[in-house]
Amino acid sequence: MQCPKCTSIQLQKNGNRRGKQNYRCKDCGCQFIASYTQRGYSDDAKQICLRMHRLGLNIRKIEQLTGISHSTIRNWIRQSEQS
Structure with missing residues (x-):
């Protein structure tokens, strides 16, 4: 897995968001989750x-x-x- 902003692989776990693991990039500080799901109706x-x-x-x-x-x-x- 890599940072979506700077593509670094230097990541650390940073809590949970809506039941999914939240990560923070050690290089740029960007926070993200591994996979996003679409909300709403199809x-x-x-x-x-x-x-x-x-x-x-x-x-x-x-x-x-x-x-x-x-x-x-x-x-x-x-x-x-x-x-």
Whole structure:
């Protein structure tokens, strides 16, 4: 493993962040975790919800079927209308 900023291999453990090991580079002082995970919903889930809305399902029904919050779905619809 190496520092993402300076590519040094001089690292030390530096606590935990959200249950993952946190590292600090001894050369540049950069803090990072070994691997980052994407948060949020996938693009496929977003497209499915938008397709359901275009087919006439209301936002609350889409929420019941998918388990995705109605406010998130509403935000996606607004974003797609602005594009």
